[in-house]
Amino acid sequence: MAALFLSKFVNKVDRKGRVSVPATFRAALAGQSFNGIIAFRSFKDAALDAGGIDRIEEMAARLDTLQQFSKEYDALASIFADAQQLPFDGEGRIMLPEELAAHAGITDSAAFVGLGRTFQIWEPAAHAQHQAEMRESAKRQGMTLPPRMPAPAPAPQAEAR
Template identity: 60%
Template sequence: MALFIDTFINKIDKKGRISVPATFRAALANQAFQGIVAFPSFKYAAIQCAGMDWMQALTDRMTQVDLFSDEHDDLTATLFADAKQLPFDGEGRIMLPESLAAHAGITEAAAFVGRGSGFEIWEPAKLEAYKAEARRRALEKGRTLRQAPGGPGGGA
């Protein structure tokens, strides 16, 4: 599965195209679909993005939820109903649909932020406010990540 790190801010051209960061495109290079899958975040004014393999993994995990249950219906409506396949053009750009741009409040520029197995697209000022709040919460709540034995920082 692809790994996405770092933050990049790119401008949207007059035709609504925006360049996906080269490192993100490289992480997706081995995918059958040459592009990204994007859908409105149900938690933030942002756009959730990943490769088709990530979407397939979500589909596979949906088998753990009872078919036709409210939970299944809520999750599939949230994850799949508004998802868009956005192919890369010859220069590594995508067309950002108006519905997604409006959801995130994106007009002239967008911030691509790595989130590990996926990434998000934000309006740059909203991203900075979110990151400041996330850091404040992490510090206030003493957030930590337990190291796996033998993993980075976990010893041998």
């Protein structure tokens, strides 16, 4: 069962570069084969995209279905190069690599933002602004979500005889 990340938490980054991962996120990741998180520089946002090892394992499984040496294979494989495996210490903290902190503009605190199956890590002020922008955009464009299950098949037409 895939992890589920909700809510937003802001935690301090200490002078050693350590930051606590929120307890509920750690609980959501319990039982995975790697005790920690996987984080990437977001392609779209000045933030980090993060999740559990299960997503990486699932991407590796997808690699196995592609022709090795194809363009598709290389494109998916390159994602692994950008992924960083950050183990939890005994207190549930991670060491935030300098290059990830720099990408997100994180200095002394970090916002952990649950996005359902994954989460993001932001500099808190940058996230507040992003959130305001997202809300504005949702108001303009509306919002949809695919249905939970397919609609039932239409009943067969009764024929006149």
